[in-house]
Amino acid sequence: MKNFGLYIHIPFCVSKCSYCDFCSFVPNHKQMQDYISALKREIVETGEQTKDKVVTSVYIGGGTPSTLYSGAIVEIMDCVRKNFNLIKNCSVTIEANPNSFDNEQAIEYASIGCTRLSLGLQSDNDKILKVLNRVHNYHDCVNAIEAARLNGMTDINVDLILGVPQQTISDLQVTLSKVVNLPITHISVYGLINEPNTPLTKAIEQGKYTLPPEDEAVDMYNLTVKTLAEHGFYRYEISNFSKIGYRSAHNMNYWRRGEYLGLGLGAHSFINGTHFHNTEDFSKYLDAPANCKEDIEPETLKTAKEETIMLALRTTDGLDITEYNKTFSADFLQEYQPVLNKLLKNNLIEIKNNKLIIKDPYISNSIIAEFF
Ligand SMILES: C[S@@+](CC[C@H](N)C(=O)[O-])C[C@H]1O[C@@H](n2cnc3c(N)ncnc32)[C@H](O)[C@@H]1O
Ligand code: SF4
Incomplete structure (x- = not known):
């Protein structure tokens, strides 16, 4: 095993977006508490096996880590720091939704060394946010960025989405023109993937929504690349754009085929030339968090x-x-x-x-x- 990136999955969201097939659900408080204690068991047991290696980046993703109760992220990161060797100035990213991140979260995350925040905005446009069943608006995002910066988290990513039903090129133009002027360092722009069985895919199949035509989707992508570059956000991967010096260290490790260890429900790993992932079954995970690996595939x-x-x-x-x-x-x-x-x-x-x-x-x- 070489030095590696550490991913920690938090499978909870405030509500489920219409297009999302990620391993996440709306939890109750007990489920969150049970999960955090299982996760800590997994961190301790797995940390034992990696004593001679160094973690080069940490990414706390989801789901939506910022839905956790106050203090939970501190518990997780304290446990990580006790059980893994983090490189000096290790980049620690946390994902948040614009309406579940405010001053309280910013203080908590900054206190345990989270250096980077990733916010899922998707669009500034309420019509599109409604299609996606997102439960925030553009101003929530502006406020979240301000709270992060006030507390020293200045390396900030905003996620956008392209090719949503009802999204026009001029909608996108407006979104881009707002986002490029935010005090952020990184923008990820994902094309909508129509995952089978999501409410949005079903609505499209039933003819309730239509996707933008393919040539418009191409124009949207090209407009994005051009507009972002004009404002100093340079493309370094198909969907990722950054100011100079602000590429995502954690994701660069994936694309260079570096090793990564995923902890938490359904989390994926690539270690010692072998791919595997944890179970996506919540109760199985709670029973044996460090012993629930599936689909173990040596390269x-x-x-x-x-x-x-x-x-x-x-x-x-x-x-x-x-x-x-x-x-x-x-x-x-x-x-x-x-x-x-x-x-x-x-x-x-x-x-x-x-x-x-x-x-x-x-x-x-x-x-x-x-x-x-
Ligand atoms: C899994 S989410 C985690 C962060 C946070 N929960 C959020 O929604 O912003 C990470 C990103 O994946 C995107 N995503 C999820 N499902 C997608 C899909 N079917 N097509 C394209 N992007 C998707 C989300 O919009 C979000 O920006
Ligand atoms: S897109 Fe993000 S907030 Fe929405 S359901 Fe998926 S993980 Fe949760």
């Missing part, structure tokens, strides 16, 4: 190579061919010669300083698929 040479290519090509740094050859004792250019020739001929990729980069990020997924 093969083929999956390791494919994953390296897929993750690296999502980023603007691209695939480092020298590093690939060193890691796999391989010759990348020879191994993938036919597909590289085809993509170069169609002007879809470029190779510069021995790095392979995709030219048009919107079609990254179909280009990446060519390698498999």
